[in-house]
Amino acid sequence: MPDQISNFMESSLEFSGSLGSSFSSTRSRYRTFKVVVIGDSGVGKTCLTHRLCAGEFPRRVEATIGVDFRERLLNVDGENIKLQLWDTAGQERFRKSMVQHYYRNVHAVLFVYDVTCPASFGSLTSWVEECRQNSLGHEVPRFLVGNKSDLRHPGGAGCQVNQERALSFARAHNMMFFQTSAKSPPRRDAVEDIVLSVGAKLKRQRRPPAVNPPAYSGSFKVQNKGKQTALMTCWP
Numbered sequence: 001m002p003d004q005i006s007n008f009m010e011s012s013l014e015f016s017g018s019l020g021s022s023f024s025s026t027r028s029r030y031r032t033f034k035v036v037v038i039g040d041s042g043v044g045k046t047c048l049t050h051r052l053c054a055g056e057f058p059r060r061v062e063a064t065i066g067v068d069f070r071e072r073l074l075n076v077d078g079e080n081i082k083l084q085l086w087d088t089a090g091q092e093r094f095r096k097s098m099v100q101h102y103y104r105n106v107h108a109v110l111f112v113y114d115v116t117c118p119a120s121f122g123s124l125t126s127w128v129e130e131c132r133q134n135s136l137g138h139e140v141p142r143f144l145v146g147n148k149s150d151l152r153h154p155g156g157a158g159c160q161v162n163q164e165r166a167l168s169f170a171r172a173h174n175m176m177f178f179q180t181s182a183k184s185p186p187r188r189d190a191v192e193d194i195v196l197s198v199g200a201k202l203k204r205q206r207r208p209p210a211v212n213p214p215a216y217s218g219s220f221k222v223q224n225k226g227k228q229t230a231l232m233t234c235w236p
């Protein structure tokens with residue numbers, strides 16, 4: 001990985017710490033948590049994180065190169081929490097030199113698959129294995145998200161991921177399960193359920209929030225609290 005990218009990644013890892021302290025000089029304090037979003041290319045990680053943070057489906061997306069960052073502020077039972085979502089690249093060529101940075105100091109993982117693409121569901125075992133290889137402990141909360149539920153259609157069972165299978169995968173890997181669409185118009189606050197579940201789970205964790213190194217400098221996509229939307233199921 002080129003030095004400047006490596007430096008950027010290291011800096012960004014520290015960003016939450018430095019931003020946290022700047023917040024402390026104002027009236028609001030936020031506990032910051034790093035949440036990494038992983039899954040095959042094209043499953044909708046960028047659209048989903050955009051929806052979770054900005055409340056809308058992006059008009060145009062391109063394959064993620066390396067990582068994009070988005071943030072969501074929320075209040076859980078009176079405590080201010082900042083989720084720093086790492087939208088990682090699904091394509092191997094855009095991620096291979098950065099993988100170790102994805103998993104450093106991570107507080108939670110969102111595994112995303114496309115409900116209309118069984119191959120992306122089949123890949124989940126590789127994503128779980130990647131977490132293991134990068135020393136992610138079992139104490140790090142994991143969430144499984146089946147995206148693109150708007151494309152589900154009756155009779156398409158063969159080319160869709162069965163929800164029961166997904167649920168049993170989630171149970172076997174101690175994950176909370178959601179099925180959603182980053183694209184659907186707001187019907188229920190289901191996308192919001194993902195954010196709230198992650199926030200609530202992390203709030204209960206007593207692990208220290210992110211690291212605390214030098215001030216961040218560089219470009220960093222930040223999108224604060226916005227409207228939320230779509231989704232449906234949750235386990236347990």
Ligand SMILES: Nc1nc2c(ncn2[C@@H]2O[C@H](COP(=O)(O)OP(=O)(O)OP(=O)(O)O)[C@@H](O)[C@H]2O)c(=O)[nH]1
Nearest residue numbers: 041042043044045046047063064090148181182183
């Ligand atoms: N119908 C539908 N399309 C979606 C949804 N989410 C994403 N898409 C589309 O799926 C394609 C891929 O979406 P991305 O968000 O770029 O996928 P990604 O997982 O970030 O891909 P990489 O950056 O390559 O890892 C785009 O054409 C999106 O418009 C969804 O919920 N429903």
